[in-house]
Amino acid sequence: MIIVPISSLKKSDILLAGGKGASLGELVQAGARVPPGYVVTSIAYKNFLEYNGIDKLVARLERRDGDPYALAARIRSAILEGEMPGDLSRELDKVSNEFMRDFLAVRSSATYEDSPEFSFAGIHETYLGVRGADVESYVRRVWASNFEDRAVAYKLDNKIPPSKVLMAVVVQRLVNPKAAGVAFTLDPRNGDRSVVVVESSWGLGESVVAGEVNPDRYVVSKITEEVLKREISNGKNTMYVLEGGKVVHKEVPPELAAASSLEDGEVVEVARQAVMLEKYFGHPVDVEWAIERDVYILQSRPETVWSRRKTSGEWHSTGDLLKDIAYNLLSFKL
Known part of the structure; x- marks a missing residue:
């Protein structure tokens, strides 16, 4: 071999x-x-x-x-x-x-x-x-x-x-994507496990992973696959692309920098892939992905911040009953 x-x-x-x-x-x-x-x-x-x-x-x-x-x-x-x-x-x-x-x-x-x-x-x-x-x-x-x-x-x-x-x-x-980024199978801001958070920017994913841009941020329900929230950044002003086999750093035109880097269907497909990997590995993950016609998965790692926190066993309430049920069922071992 x-x-x-x-x-x-x-x-x-x-x-x-x-x-x-x-x-x-x-x-x-x-x-x-x-x-x-x-x-x-x-x-x-x-x-x-x-x-x-x-x-x-x-x-x-x-x-x-x-x-x-x-x-x-x-x-x-x-x-x-x-x-x-x-x-x-x-x-x-x-x-x-x-x-x-x-x-x-x-x-x-x-x-x-x-x-x-x-x-x-x-x-x-x-x-x-x-x-x-x-x-x-x-x-x-x-x-x-x-x-x-x-x-x-x-x-x-x-x-x-x-x-x-x-x-x-x-x-x-080597894929040459239109957009790339990271997906989290919980919300990295608050640990909410009922959603997938997709961060995206134009071109190769290096600009997102390295924190060089303020990416678009989409929040997707794991239960309904609905895009619950879109935060479209106008700070996607730099990107890396593949030109002639070389990774090239380029400035993004203002009108493109302020546009959504993903369509809703693409957001949902990235979220589906992330949830599939979470189920397979048995724990929350963060996933590097890229879109070149199809969604490609480049890497998956265990989420290590919220996953290590011990749950108190208490009911988590946001004021939205359906979201509360999803969050608590996904977050706690009953």
Whole structure:
């Protein structure tokens, strides 16, 4: 299993596909529409290192046999210049041919053998706008990022043996959405679990996730799927879009900045997807999504603020009887 479709994975495959790859696979199992792609597995990574004798350099790094950063530089060079095993080369060619006309995201998906849930967020590389023909080159770059100075320092500081950090790589079609954002299966302002809150802005979702814009905000009833409230922001004055394979930062014209980034039908579909994931995972979630004709789910995380608060067992009243019934049934374990 050197390269596997994302759609074949599940969260228990974390040692094979890394945290990111396994999480994407689990979203597919939940019924979400995820941008298509593959994971170059940790087995492929290990096979490549052993095939080129790079594992011996990694062992030296682990023993502190020499300057660790000089050894890391040698390892990076060996990864970028090493020979690709024939079976892996053929599988990468298949992926390249499938996505020859697409732009891709090539992302690290590292996992620590002795503690699979250990987070390496922000430590390794991600590349956006990769052409299909360049997949192999960028897979090598992601592998090599396992031995960038900051990654080596992180491992050494946390007493993590470098040989135990396995690098899978996610290769996924990059969507170019009209709008994107985050959906919460409770109201992040007050913890109301009877609604879904959808935040949206134009283009890629980075501007919303990073807090660079004041997004549109829609509140949707979980019971009736009615859009209960719309807060259309005129502060959507910047966006990120995909142009020629590059993520470009652009100013939004005033008339577009003040317009609703979603139609009601789109809002409801995003909310449905979020509720589906909440039911599947069994807890409130916040979901990164994007619309490129269809609604794509990019990531789902547990909601961690209101979900950790212990409920008092008291009846919550807003003055709206139907909403009170929905809120209390959804919020408390009776």
